[in-house]
Amino acid sequence: MANMKTVLITGVLGGIGSQLAKTFKENKYKVIGLDIRTAPTPNCDQFYRFDLHQYCSDPVYKKEMEAIFEQEIPELFLLINNAAVQLLASVDELRLEDWNQTLNVNLTGPLMLSQFFLSRLEKSLGSIINIASIHHQLTKKRFVAYASSKSALVGLTKAMSVDLQGRVRVNAISPAAIDTQMLRDGFNNDEAKVQLLNELHPSQRIGKPQEVSQLALLLAEDKLGFINGANLNIDGGISNVLKDLE
Numbered sequence: 001m002a003n004m005k006t007v008l009i010t011g012v013l014g015g016i017g018s019q020l021a022k023t024f025k026e027n028k029y030k031v032i033g034l035d036i037r038t039a040p041t042p043n044c045d046q047f048y049r050f051d052l053h054q055y056c057s058d059p060v061y062k063k064e065m066e067a068i069f070e071q072e073i074p075e076l077f078l079l080i081n082n083a084a085v086q087l088l089a090s091v092d093e094l095r096l097e098d099w100n101q102t103l104n105v106n107l108t109g110p111l112m113l114s115q116f117f118l119s120r121l122e123k124s125l126g127s128i129i130n131i132a133s134i135h136h137q138l139t140k141k142r143f144v145a146y147a148s149s150k151s152a153l154v155g156l157t158k159a160m161s162v163d164l165q166g167r168v169r170v171n172a173i174s175p176a177a178i179d180t181q182m183l184r185d186g187f188n189n190d191e192a193k194v195q196l197l198n199e200l201h202p203s204q205r206i207g208k209p210q211e212v213s214q215l216a217l218l219l220a221e222d223k224l225g226f227i228n229g230a231n232l233n234i235d236g237g238i239s240n241v242l243k244d245l246e
Contacts, residue, residue, distance in 0.1 A: 004030040005124070006076050007220070008117070010052065010109070011083030012044060013037050015180025016131065019209035020080060023217055032073060034083070046072065052083055052109035053101050066116060076117050077126040078220045081110035084131070084149075088142040099145050106149035111156060118168065127169035129216050130157050134176040134235050150174075154231045161229030169228045171219050176235035177206040202237030 007024045011017040012033030021031045021043035033044035034052075041047045048068065054061045085105045087098040114121075114128055121128065136154045139147035157172040164170060177183060177197055183206075187193040198205045215234055218224055233239060 004028060005078065005126075006030040006032060006073070007078040007080060008032045008034065008073065008076055008113075009080045009082055010034045010050070010113070012041065012047070013039050014082070015182055016175070016178060016209050016212050017082045018043065020082060020213045020216060023210060023213035024078075027217060029078075036083075048072075052105045053085075056104035056108045056112060057100075062112075069116065073117075073120070075124060076120040077124045079113060079117050079121060079126075079128045080131065080216060081113060081128065081153075082131040083109065084133075084146075086143075086146045088146070089144065090142050091144055094144055102145040102149050103152075106146070107152050107156065110153065111160075114160065114170075118164075121168045127171065127220060128160070129219055130154075130170070130172040131212070131216075132157070132172045132174040132231060134174055134233065134239065136174055136231070138239055157231060158229045169225065171227060171229065172231040173212060173215055173219070174231055174233045174235070175207055175212050176201070176233070176238050178212060179206050179208055200238060200241065201235075202241065205236065207234060207236060 007029045009017055009020050009031065012021050013035040017035070021033055021041070025031050025043040030045050031043055032046045033041055034048050034050035036049065036051050038049050050065060055065060083105060085102055087102055089095065089098060110130055130153050132153045133150040135143055135147040136150040154172050154174065157170050161170040184194065212234060215232060219227060
């Protein structure tokens with residue numbers, strides 16, 4: 001176990017998070033998972049229930065969790081900041097508490113975890129991968145908080161890559177629509193709507209969680225070590241589409 005590379009994945013129980021865990025586990029990584037929910041996690045070697053919002057807003061909780069991490073996670077090769085919240089509201093109805101929670105989970109949390117694990121990542125010549133979103137550049141109504149947080153996460157990725165030069169690589173992945181239960185729930189599991197979404201993409205389909213996880217695996221490995229401060233869109237070509245009147 002000592003020779004295995006260790007990856008820490010936040011939001012490990014989500015559609016993308018669980019696939020990240022599976023892919024890295026299959027590739028002989030030691031997988032440590034964090035999530036606000038608890039559930040069986042067959043692809044995690046270690047799992048901790050963890051509230052990113054509380055970690056950013058409650059100094060006592062932060063200290064408690066960091067004491068656990070200090071003892072239980074002595075080495076780290078890769079940090080994947082995948083956890084996110086998506087609280088929808090228009091500008092005129094957006095509540096400050098929802099805005100703050102969104103920024104804490106989607107932006108401040110990734111920074112603070114990066115700070116905490118920095119010395120371990122540097123020692124292992126490792127890297128950080130932030131899971132951003134197509135919403136960093138293309139968004140929809142009522143996604144004000146979410147789109148702002150993901151845009152800032154891409155900015156944070158670039159700034160950290162410069163600030164940590166020669167120490168730790170930092171990259172981002174920005175998926176478009178990925179076929180997860182969360183996405184299907186958003187369409188009330190209406191298969192016809194999912195099919196329409198497929199057809200909007202030049203690829204004629206939406207993405208699969210394993211495509212995101214395979215990209216993360218490639219980014220983590222030394223073979224692509226010159227990729228640093230990048231934001232890689234994985235979007236089936238949708239960001240090239242300009243809709244015209246029928």
